[in-house]
Amino acid sequence: MTDLLPRPPRLSVSRVAAALTRQRLQKLEHLLILAPENLSPAQWRKLPSGTQLKDLQKRIGSKSAIPAAQTRLNNSKRTGISLGLLPVGVSPFKRLDRIRLLLGHAMKSNPGTLGALITGFDDSDATASAEAVTVAALAAVSEMPSHKSKPSPAPRLRALQLFGDGKPQLRRLRAENEGNHLARWLTTLPPNDLDSASYKKRIAALAKQHGWEMSFLDRKRLARLKAGAFLAVAQGGDSNAGIVHLRYRPPDASKKRPDVALVGKGICFDTGGVNLKPAQHMQNMHDDMQGSAVALGTLTALSRVNSKLNVDCWLAITENLIGPGAYKPMDVVTASNGTTIEIIHTDAEGRMALADTLALAAEKKPAVIIDYATLTGACVGAVTERYSGAFSNRQSLNPYLIKAGDQSGERVWPFPMDDDFDTALNSSIADIKQCTLDGIGDHILAARFLSRFAGSGAWVHIDLSSGRHKGGLAHIPTDVTGFGVRFTMNLLHEQELLKHSLANR
Numbered sequence: 391m392t393d394l395l396p397r398p399p400r401l402s403v404s405r406v407a408a409a410l411t412r413q414r415l416q417k418l419e420h421l422l423i424l425a426p427e428n429l430s431p432a433q434w435r436k437l438p439s440g441t442q443l444k445d446l447q448k449r450i451g452s453k454s455a456i457p458a459a460q461t462r463l464n465n466s467k468r469t470g471i472s473l474g475l476l477p478v479g480v481s482p483f484k485r486l487d488r489i490r491l492l493l494g495h496a497m498k499s500n501p502g503t504l505g506a507l508i509t510g511f512d513d514s515d516a517t518a519s520a521e522a523v524t525v526a527a528l529a530a531v532s533e534m535p536s537h538k539s540k541p542s543p544a545p546r547l548r549a550l551q552l553f554g555d556g557k558p559q560l561r562r563l564r565a566e567n568e569g570n571h572l573a574r575w576l577t578t579l580p581p582n583d584l585d586s587a588s589y590k591k592r593i594a595a596l597a598k599q600h601g602w603e604m605s606f607l608d609r610k611r612l613a614r615l616k617a618g619a620f621l622a623v624a625q626g627g628d629s630n631a632g633i634v635h636l637r638y639r640p641p642d643a644s645k646k647r648p649d650v651a652l653v654g655k656g657i658c659f660d661t662g663g664v665n666l667k668p669a670q671h672m673q674n675m676h677d678d679m680q681g682s683a684v685a686l687g688t689l690t691a692l693s694r695v696n697s698k699l700n701v702d703c704w705l706a707i708t709e710n711l712i713g714p715g716a717y718k719p720m721d722v723v724t725a726s727n728g729t730t731i732e733i734i735h736t737d738a739e740g741r742m743a744l745a746d747t748l749a750l751a752a753e754k755k756p757a758v759i760i761d762y763a764t765l766t767g768a769c770v771g772a773v774t775e776r777y778s779g780a781f782s783n784r785q786s787l788n789p790y791l792i793k794a795g796d797q798s799g800e801r802v803w804p805f806p807m808d809d810d811f812d813t814a815l816n817s818s819i820a821d822i823k824q825c826t827l828d829g830i831g832d833h834i835l836a837a838r839f840l841s842r843f844a845g846s847g848a849w850v851h852i853d854l855s856s857g858r859h860k861g862g863l864a865h866i867p868t869d870v871t872g873f874g875v876r877f878t879m880n881l882l883h884e885q886e887l888l889k890h891s892l893a894n895r
C-alpha cells in the first residue's frame with residue numbers, strides 16, 4: 391500500500407532581489423536563463439557567459455531549439471547553463487510548455503540547486519516567466535506513486551532561486567501545485583489501491599488536515615434520498631460507493647450558503663458495466679475518478695490561499711462494475727430530483743453518478759456550480775487531449791472560461807448548449823434518455839443531460855479531455871495532468887466568476 395496522501399515536494403523556492411554575481415552563480419549547480427528572442431547585443435553581453443552563448447546559439451541556428459544554447463562554467467561546481475529563448479508575445483500555454491522542456495533538459499544532470507535568471511522581458515512577461523519556472527519545477531519534483539520494488543531515486547533538486555525580473559506569487563503557485571499534485575497522485579494510484587473505501591479514508595485524512603467538514607452519503611442514505619441514478623451505477627457491486635460532501639468555510643464566514651460548489655466524477659474503475667469495454671478501452675480506466683481528484687485539488691488550493699469563499703465540494707465515488715445487480719440498457723431509473731431516465735448504455739455511467747450529485751449540490755443554492763468529469767470520448771474527438779471542453783447554462787460566462795484557460799495554460803473551449811439538442815434525448819417511456827447509441831455530439835448531449843440536474847443557478851461543466859496527455863502538457867511532466875486546478879483558480883480569482891454568475895442569475 392502507498393501512503394495515505396502524497397508527500398509535499400521538498401523544494402524551497404525563493405526570489406533573490408540581489409544581482410546574480412559570480413559568487414552566487416558558483417553556489418548553483420545549474421542555471422536557466424530565460425530571455426526573449428529579440429535580445430539586443432548589449433543584453434547578450436550582460437548574460438553570464440553571454441558572448442559564448444550567443445555564438446553557440448548562432449551555431450545551432452534555431453532560436454526555438456530547447457535549449458537555444460548551453461554551456462558549463464569552469465568553476466568548482468561546473469555550473470551548467472541552459473538558455474531558453476521565448477518568442478515575443480508567446481502564449482501562456484507555450485511559455486509553460488517550453489519551460490517544462492527546458493527544465494527537463496536541465497534535470498538530466500540532476501542538479502540539487504537551480505537558479506533561474508529572468509531578463510529582457512517587460513514586467514508582465516517577466517512575472518509570467520518566473521511563475522512558469524516555479525510551477526514547472528514544483529511539478530517536476532512532486533513525487534508520483536511508485537510500485538517498483540526498487541524505486542528510482544527522487545530528483546536531488548532542493549532549492550530554486552529566482553534572479554532578475556518578475557514578481558511571482560509564490561504562495562499561490564505553491565497552493566496550486568499542492569492541489570494539482572494531489573489530483574495527479576490520486577489519479578495515478580492503481581485501482582486496487584484506490585477503491586471507494588480507500589478513497590474515502592484518504593479524503594477523511596485531507597478533511598482533517600484542512601479543517602473541512604465531511605459527511606458521507608452511503609448507499610443506504612442515498613436510497614432514502616431516492617438517488618436512483620447514482621445507485622444504478624453503484625449497484626453493479628460497489629458496496630462502499632457513496633457521495634462525499636465537504637465544506638470549507640473561511641474563519642469569519644457569516645453566511646452559511648455556499649458561494650461555489652465543486653462537483654467531481656469519481657469512478658474509481660470503469661469496466662463499462664454490462665456494456666463491457668473491450669480490453670483496449672479498459673486501459674487506464676482507473677483515471678475515471680480524475681474529476682473528483684481535481685475538485686479535491688481545487689478545494690485544497692483554495693484552502694491554502696485562505697479563500698474568502700464558502701466552498702462546498704461533492705464527490706460521486708463508485709466503481710462501474712459488472713455483477714448480478716448491475717443496471718442494464720432499457721432499465722428506467724428515477725433520480726433524486728424526480729427525473730426518470732431511460733438507460734441506453736451502461737458505459738455512460740459518469741452522467742448517472744453526476745446527476746444525483748449535481749442535484750444534491752444544487753439544493754444548497756450555491757451562486758455557481760463547477761463540475762469536472764472525464765466524461766466523453768466525443769470531447770477528445772472534438773478538441774483532442776490538448777484542450778478540455780467547457781459547457782455552461784449561462785452563455786455569457788463563455789468568454790471568462792476561455793480567458794481563464796488561456797491565462798492559466800489549462801485551455802478549454804466552450805460548446806453550444808442550445809435546448810434543441812435535447813431532441814436526441816427524447817424518450818418514449820421516460821423523461822429523458824441517458825444518451826444515444828450513435829455517440830454523435832455525445833459531449834454536448836452529456837452536458838445537456840447534466841443540465842437537467844444542475845438547478846437553475848449558474849453552472850459550468852468541464853469535460854476533462856486533457857486529463858491525460860502522453861508526455862505531459864504545459865508545465866506538467868506526467869501523462870496524467872491534473873488539469874483544472876489552475877484553470878479554476880484563475881476563473882474564480884482573475885476572471886471573478888462569482889460576480890458574473892450572480893449578475894446572470
Ligand SMILES: [Zn+2]
Pocket residue numbers: 660662710736737738739740
Ligand atoms: Zn464509462
